[in-house]
Amino acid sequence: MAEESWGRVADDGTVFVRTKDGERTVGQWPDANPEEALAFYTRRYDALAFEVDLLEKRVQAGTVSPDDARAAVKKVTSSITDAQAVGDLDGLLTRLEALTPLVAQQREKKKAERAAKVEEAREAKTKIATEAETIAAGTDWRHGVTRLRELLDEWKALPRLDKSSDDELWHRFSSARTTYTRHRKQHFAELSSKRDEAATVKERLAAEAETIATSTDWGPTSGRFRDLMRQWKAAGPAPREVDDKLWARFRSAQDTFFGARDAVQAEENVEQQANLQAKEALLVEIEAILPVNDAKAARDQLRGLLDRWDEIGKVPRDSMRSIDGRLRAVEQAVKSAEDEVWNNTNPEARARAEATVKQLQSLITDLEKQATKHESQGNARKAKEAREAIAARREWLTQAQNALSDFS
Template sequence: MTTDPWGRVDDDGTVYVRTSEGERVVGSWQAGAPEEALAFFKRKYESLLTEVELLEKRLATTDLSAAQALASVQKLRDAVTEAKAVGDLDSLARRLDVLTERVEQRRIEQKQAQEEARAQAREIKERIVAEAERVAEETTHWKTGGERMRQLIDEWKAAPRADRATEQALWKRMSAARNAFSKRRKAYFAGLDEQREQVREVKERIVAEAEAIADSTDWGPTAGRYRELMQQWKSAGRADRATEDALWERFKSAQDRFFTARNAVFAERDAELRGNAEIKEKLLEEAREALLPVTDPREARVRLRDFQERWEEAGPAPRDVRDRLEGAFRRIEEAVRRAEEQEWQRTNPEARARAEATIAQLRDSIETLEKQLADAREAGDERRASQAQESLDARRAWLAEAERALAEMS
C-alpha cells in the first residue's frame, strides 16, 4: 500500500482521499505503479485548486456580479465535494466558504449601489420632468420652449433607468407636459392669427389717413398728425410679415411725399433768411468781444440789452443754423447772468456774516478738539486720541475752505 498526507492507494489499486469526514474512494488504478496513481489524482486536485485561485482573483480584481460569482462558487463547491482527486479538499472548501462570504458582501454592496443608482436616476428624471412641466406651463417663447422640450426628451432618453414603476409614473408626467405645451402653442398661434387680422385692420385705417393728408400744405398740424400716426402704428402691434411690409411701404410713401413737399417749401424760405443769419453771426462776434470775459457785471448787463434788441430785430435764421446761433447767444447771456450772481454773492453782507460765523465756530471746535487730543494722549487712550485726530483733521480742512470762501468775498 502506498500512502500520502492526503490519500493512499490500496494493494488492490483502490485510491482514497483523506478529508475531515474520513476517507472516501476517489478511483482505482490498475495501469501502473501506485505512485503514478497518486500523481494522477493530485493533478486533478491541482486543477481544482487553480480554478479556486482564478475565481478568487476575478472576485478581487473585476466587477464580477454577485449572481455570477455565487454560481461559480456553487459550481466549484459541487466539484470539490464530489472531487475524484487527492489533496487538501477541506482547505478548498474553506476557501470557498470565504469566497461565499465575499460574494454575499458584494451582493449587498451591488444591491445598495443599484438602489443608489436608481435613486439618482429618479432624481435626474424628476428634475427633467419638473422642468418640462415648467416649460409647458410658463413659457411664452415658443421657439426656445420647443427646442428646450426636445432637449429634455433627449436628456430623458440618455439618463439612467429608475425602477419600472417610477419610470412609468414619471414618463406619464413627461408625456402630459409635452402634450400641454403643444396645446398651448397651438392655441397661442391660433389667437395670434386673429390678433394679426385686427392689427391689419387698424393699420389699414392708419395708412388710409396718411395717404389722405399726403398733399396737405398745412405744414405744422399735418407734420404733428404724421407723428401721431407713427406712434399709433408702433403701438398697434404687427400683422403678418407680407401684410406688414406692404402697408409700411404705403405709409412711408405717403409720409415721404408730404415731408418732401414741406422740405422744399422750407428750403425756399430758409434761402430768404440767409441774410438774417449773416447779421446774427456778426452780432455774436461783436458781443463776444464786447462782453466776454465779464469784468463789470453792471456794465455788461446794460450792453447786453442793446445786443438782445439788435438780435431780435435781425429776425429768424434758417433752420439749419438756427439752433447753433441761438445756443451761442444764450451762452453769452448765461455768462453775464453768472457774473451778476457772483458779484451779488461777493458783496452780500448776510453771506459774509454767515461765513465769518462759520469760521469762528470751526476755530472754537478745533481748539476744543486739540485739548481733547492732548488729554487722550496724556492718558494713553489711543482709541480716543485717534477719534479726536480724525475730527480735528476734518475741521481744519473745513476751516481752510471757509477762509478761502471769505477771502473771495473781499
C-alpha cells in the same frame, strides 16, 4: 503503489483522493505509471484551484455581481465536491465557503446602493415633475419646449421606481407636458390671429401713407405721419414676409414726403439765412433810435423801419427769439417815452393836480385863521396843534406844486 499527501494510486491503477471524510475514488489508470496518474489528476486539481483563485479575486475586487458570485461559488463548490482530481479539495471548499459572507456583504451593499439610487431617482423624478409643472404654469413658449424635451431625456435615463411611485410621478410630468403643449398651441394660435389683424391694420396704414406722400401741406401732413407711425407700432407684428413688404411701402411713402419737405426746407433755410442777415443789419438802424429824446420822431422813424422789417420775411426758428427780443426792446423804449409824454400833457391829470394845490392852499388858510383865533384866546394847546397841521399841509402843498410843475 504510489501516493502523496492528497492521494494515491493503488496497484490495480485505481486513483484515490484524500478528504476530511476519507478516501474516495477519482478514476483509474491501468497499466500506467503511478506518478503520471497522480500528475494527471493533480493537474485537474490545479485547474480547479485556478478557478477558485480567479473567483476569489473577482469577488474581492467586486467585478462580479453578488448574484453571479453566489451562483459561481455554488457551481465551483459542486465541481470540487465530486471532482476527479487529487489535491487539497477540502482547502478549496473552505476558501469557497469563506467567500459566502463576503458575497452576502456585497449583496447588502449592492442592495443599499440600489436603494440609494432608487431614492436618488425618486428625488430626480420629483424634481423633473415639479420643474415641468412650473414650466406649464409659465409663458416661456420659446425655451420651455426645449427644456421639457431635455427633462424627458433625463427621465428616460433614470431607473424605474416602484410601480405606484413611478406612475404617480410620470402622471404629474406627463400632465404638465400636455398642459404646456396645449397652452403653447393656444398662444401661437392667438398670436397668429393677432398677426393677421396687424397685417390688416398695416395694410390700411401703408395705403394712407402712400396717399399723403405727395402732400405739400408740410405741417399737418408731418403730424399725420407721426400718428400713422404710432398706430403702426401699436398694431404689433404681422407675419414676417407680409410685415416686411408693408413696411417697405410705408417707409417708401415716408421717404417720399419727408424728402420733398426737407428739400423745400433746405431752400427756405437759404432764404431765411439771408433774411436773418438783412434783419440783423436793419436792427443796427433800429437800435440807433435809442436813447429816445423825441417820442414822436422816434415813433415815426420806427414805423418806417418796421415796414422794412416786415417786408424782409421769416428767419431761421432758432434765431427768432434773439432778434425779436432786440426789436421788442426798442419798441418798449419808444412806448415808454410816449407814455411819459402823455402823462405830462394829460389835461385830466393836470386838472387833478391843480385842484389838489388849491385844496391844500385853502386848507392852510383856514388852519392859519384857527391858529390866530386860539392864540388870541390864550388856548396854547389848540394853537400848537393848528400850527403843526399847517406845517404838515405846507409839505404836502410843496409836493403837489412840484407835481403840477411837471405838466407843460
